[in-house]
Amino acid sequence: MNRTTQRLAIGAALLIILLAATAAIWRFEHTLSRGKDMILQLAPVDPRSIMQGDYMALAYAIDRELPDEAGKFIYVWLSLSDQGIASLHSLSNDLPQQQGLIGVLLRQRNGIYSVGPNGFFFAEGTAAVYEAARYGQFKVDSSGKALLTSLLDGELQLLGENLR
Numbered sequence: 001m002n003r004t005t006q007r008l009a010i011g012a013a014l015l016i017i018l019l020a021a022t023a024a025i026w027r028f029e030h031t032l033s034r035g036k037d038m039i040l041q042l043a044p045v046d047p048r049s050i051m052q053g054d055y056m057a058l059a060y061a062i063d064r065e066l067p068d069e070a071g072k073f074i075y076v077w078l079s080l081s082d083q084g085i086a087s088l089h090s091l092s093n094d095l096p097q098q099q100g101l102i103g104v105l106l107r108q109r110n111g112i113y114s115v116g117p118n119g120f121f122f123a124e125g126t127a128a129v130y131e132a133a134r135y136g137q138f139k140v141d142s143s144g145k146a147l148l149t150s151l152l153d154g155e156l157q158l159l160g161e162n163l164r
Helices: 003-034 061-065 068-072
Strands: 036-041 055-057 075-080 086-092 101-105 107-109 112-114 119-121 135-140 146-152
Touching (some): 003 135, 036 061, 036 086, 036 101
Antiparallel strands (some): 055 119
């Protein structure tokens, strides 16, 4: 391969990487700006692993309500209270078409099914602010992907600064 061909190949590879990164960022920004709001109640986690430096381990109350056959499904259908707090409605392989229901992709990690991420990262030295976390606030896109945007206390008040 001559030098010109190598440079073209490197340039094309860099362009593909930049386009892929830009597309991913655009999808996340689109979800954050236009996604549906949803709040999930957090479930207690082993206190020895709740705080690990700049990281909080998370679990969700809804995960404990999932049936054993949850792995046969792609989506968890959730109904929302007037405050936006989600509760389990059912499981399905299709997104809900009913008004008042929101579909969230079911995640699997180490054989455990969940509706959200298992961790929340925050700025160093701010762990005490998040100890009062009782809820996670999410934005959900039209395909069911849920992005954790912040943690809330028992009164649904934002904890910490929500910087993007």
